[in-house]
Amino acid sequence: MKKTKTALLTLLLLSLIYSTVFAIGQDGIGILPAYPREDNERTQSIFIFESAPGTTINDGVVVMNNTTDTKTILVYATDTTPSSDGAFACKQLSEDIVNEGTWYKLEESEVTLEPNTNIIVPFTVTIPEDVSVGEHNACIVVQEKKEAENNAGVNLSFRAAIRSVVTIPGDMLKKLEIEDFFYTKNEGGKNQLTVTLANSGNVSLDTSIKIDVNNLISSKLFYSNTSEFTILNSNQQTFNFDIENNPWGGIYKAVVTITFDGQNGPETLTKELTFVIVPSVYAMALYASVLIILITAILLLSGSKRKYKMAVRDSEEYIVKEGDTLNSIAKDHNVKWKLLAKINGKKAPFEVKVDERLKIPMVKGKEKTQETPLMAENNLPNERPVIPTTSIPTFNNQQPEVGVEPVQTPPATQPAPFVVSEPISNPQPIPTPTNTPQESTSEDIIKDIQGDITKAQ
Amino acid sequence: MKRNKIIITVSALLITFITGATTMYFLYKEKYGVVRSATTALTQIINSGTLTADIVDAAYTPVASPSFAMSSKNFSFSCQSSTGTLGTASQQLYVQNPDAADSGWTLTIAATSGPTAYWDSTVDYDYNDATSSGCTDGADADSLAGQMTIDASAGTLAVGSCNSCTINNITKGSSAAFAETSVDSITLLNAAAGSDDIGDWKLTGVAITQTIPGEQPAASDYSINLTITVTAV
Numbered sequence: 001m002k003k004t005k006t007a008l009l010t011l012l013l014l015s016l017i018y019s020t021v022f023a024i025g026q027d028g029i030g031i032l033p034a035y036p037r038e039d040n041e042r043t044q045s046i047f048i049f050e051s052a053p054g055t056t057i058n059d060g061v062v063v064m065n066n067t068t069d070t071k072t073i074l075v076y077a078t079d080t081t082p083s084s085d086g087a088f089a090c091k092q093l094s095e096d097i098v099n100e101g102t103w104y105k106l107e108e109s110e111v112t113l114e115p116n117t118n119i120i121v122p123f124t125v126t127i128p129e130d131v132s133v134g135e136h137n138a139c140i141v142v143q144e145k146k147e148a149e150n151n152a153g154v155n156l157s158f159r160a161a162i163r164s165v166v167t168i169p170g171d172m173l174k175k176l177e178i179e180d181f182f183y184t185k186n187e188g189g190k191n192q193l194t195v196t197l198a199n200s201g202n203v204s205l206d207t208s209i210k211i212d213v214n215n216l217i218s219s220k221l222f223y224s225n226t227s228e229f230t231i232l233n234s235n236q237q238t239f240n241f242d243i244e245n246n247p248w249g250g251i252y253k254a255v256v257t258i259t260f261d262g263q264n265g266p267e268t269l270t271k272e273l274t275f276v277i278v279p280s281v282y283a284m285a286l287y288a289s290v291l292i293i294l295i296t297a298i299l300l301l302s303g304s305k306r307k308y309k310m311a312v313r314d315s316e317e318y319i320v321k322e323g324d325t326l327n328s329i330a331k332d333h334n335v336k337w338k339l340l341a342k343i344n345g346k347k348a349p350f351e352v353k354v355d356e357r358l359k360i361p362m363v364k365g366k367e368k369t370q371e372t373p374l375m376a377e378n379n380l381p382n383e384r385p386v387i388p389t390t391s392i393p394t395f396n397n398q399q400p401e402v403g404v405e406p407v408q409t410p411p412a413t414q415p416a417p418f419v420v421s422e423p424i425s426n427p428q429p430i431p432t433p434t435n436t437p438q439e440s441t442s443e444d445i446i447k448d449i450q451g452d453i454t455k456a457q
Numbered sequence: 458m459k460r461n462k463i464i465i466t467v468s469a470l471l472i473t474f475i476t477g478a479t480t481m482y483f484l485y486k487e488k489y490g491v492v493r494s495a496t497t498a499l500t501q502i503i504n505s506g507t508l509t510a511d512i513v514d515a516a517y518t519p520v521a522s523p524s525f526a527m528s529s530k531n532f533s534f535s536c537q538s539s540t541g542t543l544g545t546a547s548q549q550l551y552v553q554n555p556d557a558a559d560s561g562w563t564l565t566i567a568a569t570s571g572p573t574a575y576w577d578s579t580v581d582y583d584y585n586d587a588t589s590s591g592c593t594d595g596a597d598a599d600s601l602a603g604q605m606t607i608d609a610s611a612g613t614l615a616v617g618s619c620n621s622c623t624i625n626n627i628t629k630g631s632s633a634a635f636a637e638t639s640v641d642s643i644t645l646l647n648a649a650a651g652s653d654d655i656g657d658w659k660l661t662g663v664a665i666t667q668t669i670p671g672e673q674p675a676a677s678d679y680s681i682n683l684t685i686t687v688t689a690v
Contacts, residue, residue: 029509045557045689046689083563084633087565087630149522149524151522154526155682157684160508160509187632188613188664192610227625227651228650229649230650241628242629
């Protein structure tokens with residue numbers, strides 16, 4: 001029997017665990033208008049009165065304790081105080097009431113409420129005789145009555161309040177301006193657009209604030225937001241809008257459009273702003289890499305063009321003999337056949353003809369040519385068989401890449417500065433430069449030639 | 458023995474049936490709102506919610522005596538700053554609007570004792586003296602130096618436990634320093650009329666900086682009371 005009881009108990013416990021668990025939300029202490037008007041939905045959240053100077057209004061506030069404990073709650077009216085950014089705020093209980101807060105008289109200053117109960121606290125609003133036309137704001141506040149904490153550091157208390165506005169009939173002035181509109185990257189690293197609006201009228205204005213941000217390069221909409229705020233009378237209010245970050249950065253144009261019900265109907269104000277989102281460090285590193293690659297490519301390209309121009313400028317003339325091919329000529333002169341073809345305007349199949357005059361680019365560091373134009377003109381002997389027309393050269397793509405730099409020589413029309421008295425039967429191979437190729441100038445070549453002449457003498 | 462087995466089996470079946478039926482009931486009710494019954498009239502009362510602000514932990518349980526410490530500093534002959542953070546993962550600044558403020562609301566912070574408050578210890582210092590950014594005593598009512606700056610814009614606003622809510626139409630306050638008579642309250646959040654009428658939000662990472670005047674005596678019990686107010690506007 002004992003075993004049976006144990007088993008049943010276990011089953012019961014298991015079934016409790018199995019059962020669905022329903023969470024119960026924790027609420028706090030709060031207030032609501034006791035008698036909202038059907039003709040104005042806003043009166044469900046705040047007090048809105050319209051009355052002439054010298055009159056008295058009767059109303060009530062619901063004080064609620066939606067906690068699970070019995071609470072003693074302070075309920076009081078107080079003046080407003082402009083918070084930073086111009087937001088609506090209420091003065092503290094400890095502060096003297098000197099403005100509209102003095103108009104309010106509540107029947108209770110504190111109430112003790114059981115858990116999940118509420119009570120209506122009646123109050124009157126007595127409007128002075130000498131009050132100005134327009135809106136007059138005050139606060140009705142509730143907060144738990146408790147001793148102040150004195151722990152080291154910042155001790156926090158909480159309270160809830162509702163705005164109470166009394167409108168004195170008369171000439172309503174509705175005037176709104178965009179005071180400021182700017183972009184910042186705040187301390188948290190967030191991109192932010194800030195709008196400051198100034199209401200210099202005597203009534204609060206329900207205002208639509210629309211912000212559109214477009215990427216100026218791609219013209220794409222980057223951010224858009226529309227919010228509706230109430231701008232209090234005789235007040236400046238600032239609104240910060242976090243815009244999403246773009247790690248790649250960019251240039252953007254932001255437009256703020258303000259719409260409100262003005263003095264003569266709907267009014268619209270706009271202001272534009274251009275700003276730059278700085279790219280992230282990684283994006284900047286990538287941009288720098290791409291830039292370096294681009295610059296290098298441009299330099300290489302311009303260098304190649306310069307070489308070509310120099311090759312054309314500093315060329316010697318060669319008359320094609322029988323048996324020559326473009327490739328053999330290039331090899332003999334230690335230049336790339338492609339360069340040779342290019343400066344002579346040769347295209348596939350790269351044929352050369354006997355007696356055709358070719359420009360031969362001078363090669364940097366090249367020893368005195370084995371075959372000068374003069375030699376060619378004098379029909380100096382060559383080992384190659386002479387055939388009437390050269391065939392398509394067999395191009396070897398693995399030709400040496402060195403010694404392509406052209407060198408400057410005297411013009412081909414002028415006689416060579418030296419004469420080779422004996423025919424060259426075996427042209428010496430042009431030595432491959434071992435040092436890093438450097439560009440030769442005309443002066444260098446002349447010096448080299450003069451040096452050779454001296455040696456010959 | 459056989460009898461016991463029968464009892465256990467029958468009990469198990471009964472409990473399973475009851476549990477299942479109860480679960481079905483709640484699921485049906487959650488889906489359709491009511492449970493039709495020929496003989497039983499069920500009632501459900503949901504009390505009006507209130508616009509509230511509080512400090513809650515990660516499970517949204519209110520923290521009993523919320524407070525936070527500023528970074529400790531050594532004695533210095535020069536003016537220096539300590540920093541703190543309002544709203545952490547375990548102490549989130551929490552706002553709940555259960556359809557109580559349809560036209561928007563503000564969340565602001567101010568000294569409980571008003572503009573005349575100060576950091577209290579054997580030798581006090583100020584929280585709202587703007588002279589030399591709080592480094593020297595200025596023309597305010599007291600003879601204390603020191604200034605506190607609060608930057609909500611550096612914080613992170615997120616939706617709380619509400620699945621269908623957004624942070625749209627809620628803006629964070631700019632960085633601002635308390636200055637006697639001109640800035641007695643600092644804005645943390647400003648919710649527009651278009652913000653969710655029913656929703657909850659949590660704010661963390663609000664940066665706080667306190668300027669401590671030079672030659673301020675060493676003490677471990679400097680304290681100040683601040684009040685956070687949520688106001689339906």
